[in-house]
Amino acid sequence: MKMIFPLTVTMLMFYLCFFPVTFGKTIHGVFSSDAARKGSGQYITKFLFHGGNALMVYRLEDVSTAMKKDARLLLFQDLEKFDNLSCQHRLSRARLSMTLSAEEHNQTIPHTAASPRAWYVLYADRYTCHQDKIAEDLKDLRFQIMLFNPNAEGDPLDHFSAEEAGLHGFYLIFLVAYVATACIYARLLWRALHKGGPMHTALKVLSAALLLQAGSALFSYIHLARYARDGIGAPFMGTLAEFCNMVSQVHMVFMLLSLCMGWTLSSRKTQSKPLQWDTSPTSTALALGSVAIQMCLQGALLVWEQFEDTDHHSYHAHGSTAGLLLVALRVVLALLLTSILYRIVRAERSGLKRDYYLSFAKGCLLWFLCHPVLVLLSAAFNEHHRQKVTTIGVILCQSISVVVLYRLFLCRSLYWEVSSPSSVTLPLTMSRDRRCPY
Known part of the structure; x- marks a missing residue:
């Protein structure tokens, strides 16, 4: 003793x-073009959605900059299968794509399987697969993402992954x-x-x-x-x-x-x-x-x-x-x-x-x-x-x-x-x- x-x-x-x-599934952070370029898409989080009323909500501070950068959120399943693909081919395999064109947006997640499956959220923009050096200043975007599963009543209010x-x-x-x-x-x-x-x-x-x-x-x-x-x-x-x-x-x-x-x-x-x-x-x-x-x-x-x-x-x-x-x-x-x-x-x-x-x-x-x-x-x-x-x-x-x-x-x-x-x-x-x- x-x-x-x-x-x-x-x-x-x-x-x-x-x-x-330990971070939860209400996520605060920044979307970074540099991080997205280095990783062929900036990894944000993983979540196991289930049911037909699963929901993802994002909130963005600087919408104008996001639209100039053609910023978008990509949702993948089985992300590890695409690690050996080129950047363009990898991003094209996303199951769901959301353009960041509003301060707040609610996106219903499609129910694709009988049992819950992991969805991976990545950020990408027009510079993600750009090979040459970029001269302009790439401003980061502050964001908040909330992920919801349906509760016992079927309402998308449950923060817990499956x-x-x-x-x-x-x-x-x-x-x-x-x-x-x-x-x-x-x-x-x-x-x-x-x-x-x-x-x-x-x-x-x-x-x-x-x-x-x-x-x-x-x-x-x-x-x-x-x-x-x-x-x-x-x-x-x-x-x-x-x-x-x-x-x-x-x-x-x-x-x-x-x-x-x-x-x-x-x-x-x-x-x-x-x-x-x-x-x-x-x-x-x-x-x-x-x-x-x-x-x-x-x-x-x-x-x-x-x-x-x-x-x-x-x-x-x-x-x-x-x-x-x-x-x-x-x-x-x-x-x-x-x-x-x-x-x-x-x-x-x-x-x-x-x-x-x-x-x-x-x-x-x-x-x-x-x-x-x-x-x-x-x-x-x-x-x-x-x-x-x-x-x-x-x-x-x-x-x-x-x-x-x-x-x-x-x-x-x-x-x-x-x-x-x-x-x-x-x-x-x-x-x-x-x-x-x-």
């Missing part, structure tokens, strides 16, 4: 100073369930933490991770609640949600790797001083180095992902290169934990202890593998379901993992068989409680 706190503060300051905020619809309600249900569970078990957990015992530090780290996960859900809900009204939301809250999730992941990695590399679990270690590193310099260096490297890698990949993917609204989406590398890192961690726990279980003769280690392994592997597995499974779903399947699945699986670990750490009867301290130092007195499976 002493190592985690200063690292958390440092990460927070870096995150708030350098991370771009891939994000329903997440707002899920976070509300999750928070209500979290508060209800906290009201029931908070007193029991507080007594366990106050009493101390062999798993005291592990319980503190696990509780911190759980509180950060709840904080992440709360900040996400606040962001999405405002986003539902104005399409912008509370970007700072969205950033805090992603930061809390990142620190929660670091807490869990710190605890799980530490337990597997010399803390508490192995019966060959001394149990009189729980959660202390083994006295061997080699094992100490290996454990500390593994935790530090993993934390640095995960933090670096999460930072990289934020700068690479500016369209995401969920920190579980991970559709970018950095996100995929982050998923791969969790697979490596799961394999590392599996190999360590396998050696411990194989050398253990007591069936009760083996059951304890196996239950611990299930909790660990569920935390690390749920994300990679759900990313793979989401590929079988339609595009507008993938983000929701991954986001909801990861939150639920990691919550189940925390419950599994809590039950192990708080269950006196089994831990009595695994560890050697007297019953006075154990977290709880549950040996006669039938709710404890051991």
